[in-house]
Amino acid sequence: MNSQDVILGLLMHHSLSGYDIKHKLETIFSYFYNASYGTIYPTLSKMEKEGLITKQSVIQEGKPNKNVFTITEEGQHHFKTYMYSPVEDNEFKSDAMTRLFFGEFVDTEVVVGVLETYLERTKNSLESLRKLYADCQPEMSPTQEICIQIGISNTESQLHTLTKGIARLKIIEQK
Amino acid sequence: MNSQDVILGLLMHHSLSGYDIKHKLETIFSYFYNASYGTIYPTLSKMEKEGLITKQSVIQEGKPNKNVFTITEEGQHHFKTYMYSPVEDNEFKSDAMTRLFFGEFVDTEVVVGVLETYLERTKNSLESLRKLYADCQPEMSPTQEICIQIGISNTESQLHTLTKGIARLKIIEQK
DNA sequence: GCATCCATGTAAATCGTTACATGATTCA
DNA sequence: TGAATCATGTAACGATTTACATGGATGC
Numbered sequence: 001m002n003s004q005d006v007i008l009g010l011l012m013h014h015s016l017s018g019y020d021i022k023h024k025l026e027t028i029f030s031y032f033y034n035a036s037y038g039t040i041y042p043t044l045s046k047m048e049k050e051g052l053i054t055k056q057s058v059i060q061e062g063k064p065n066k067n068v069f070t071i072t073e074e075g076q077h078h079f080k081t082y083m084y085s086p087v088e089d090n091e092f093k094s095d096a097m098t099r100l101f102f103g104e105f106v107d108t109e110v111v112v113g114v115l116e117t118y119l120e121r122t123k124n125s126l127e128s129l130r131k132l133y134a135d136c137q138p139e140m141s142p143t144q145e146i147c148i149q150i151g152i153s154n155t156e157s158q159l160h161t162l163t164k165g166i167a168r169l170k171i172i173e174q175k
Numbered sequence: 176m177n178s179q180d181v182i183l184g185l186l187m188h189h190s191l192s193g194y195d196i197k198h199k200l201e202t203i204f205s206y207f208y209n210a211s212y213g214t215i216y217p218t219l220s221k222m223e224k225e226g227l228i229t230k231q232s233v234i235q236e237g238k239p240n241k242n243v244f245t246i247t248e249e250g251q252h253h254f255k256t257y258m259y260s261p262v263e264d265n266e267f268k269s270d271a272m273t274r275l276f277f278g279e280f281v282d283t284e285v286v287v288g289v290l291e292t293y294l295e296r297t298k299n300s301l302e303s304l305r306k307l308y309a310d311c312q313p314e315m316s317p318t319q320e321i322c323i324q325i326g327i328s329n330t331e332s333q334l335h336t337l338t339k340g341i342a343r344l345k346i347i348e349q350k
Numbered sequence: 351g352c353a354t355c356c357a358t359g360t361a362a363a364t365c366g367t368t369a370c371a372t373g374a375t376t377c378a
Numbered sequence: 379t380g381a382a383t384c385a386t387g388t389a390a391c392g393a394t395t396t397a398c399a400t401g402g403a404t405g406c
Contacts, residue, residue: 001270002365009277019385032272036367041387064374064385083281087292088270095176095263097207097325102184103318106258111318117262142347143278143286150272150340157332165325172317177393194357214394216359237403239357 001088003035003043004052008079011053011071018044019066027132028144030125031151044069052078100165108173115166122162126155176263178210178218179227183254186228186246193219194241202307203319205300206326219244227253275340283348290341297337301330 010016010024018040025035047053052075056068071079096118103111129152137145185191185199193215200210222228227250231243246254271293278286304327312320
């Protein structure tokens, strides 16, 4: 899985600009994927050259012009090939967990701070996911709904687990 | 956070070879970090040149010789600088969740297959983490123990959430 | 005899982020 | 007047994976 596969998937539903794609990634995809403009725009150019998508320039009033991309039949075929290929493993990288792991080499209060930052960010993510679910539920496909339900549940559990972890750490601190 | 920070952290406890480091990453770090030999060996060379670590060749009987690396004072200082720097956001990338999200474009049974693969892998991860906890608990630092407890709890919740998700998906399939 | 573990390393390729560069419009 | 939103793009850099290359020892 790479940015190309994700972009093709987003264009399966309807045509979008690079800016729209970035917005989708920041909202509905935030739980399990991300990409910057520095990836999106060059990928769109590359895909257009390869005939997977086509570009239409749209002139807007009161807003800058934009390039809207539409998936071609070849692009749809590419996307299907991705969807039937072997599933890749999840990737998880956590700076906060790494610092917790190495906690013995710094003061416990520093580690507590790290976990509290992590907790705060998790709370924010949960809030965003819940808001998204509330706002977009009617227009979501059934699998998209399951997707966000899984995201919300997992984030809730993380919150709970982290809170317990912080409590345990604070007990150690007192010793 | 990058491979250098993680390697320095591992060497804080005691000297290790590149092979040992890979093994640690595959076991105790498996939940929140990973790196291949193609990263580990060049990073060790680079750090040695920069004076963050030193190399000792160890001749072994019945096994190939190995290079054991020891952290220097400068390396320890580097590591501390990392530990006190701002915490980076977690990164999570999930091919399985992406396919679930785009589930409307393939047969539901394909999506069920994707989630069942995901579930199977999660079960295996959980088993590994539990085994690791059982085997290494006595030699773990308190923060390392919290670290693996968090890993186990989160993986357990994921298992639960995923199982519910698959059930919901199968209800959709029947319609 | 074959798989697995031990052990190290390089080179090419891939993939991606960050910073830079630009600029109009809308709303408070 | 200043922040936020809309909108596109490039160039330099960084990080990492995959595939290649090698080879002895141990255990089944």
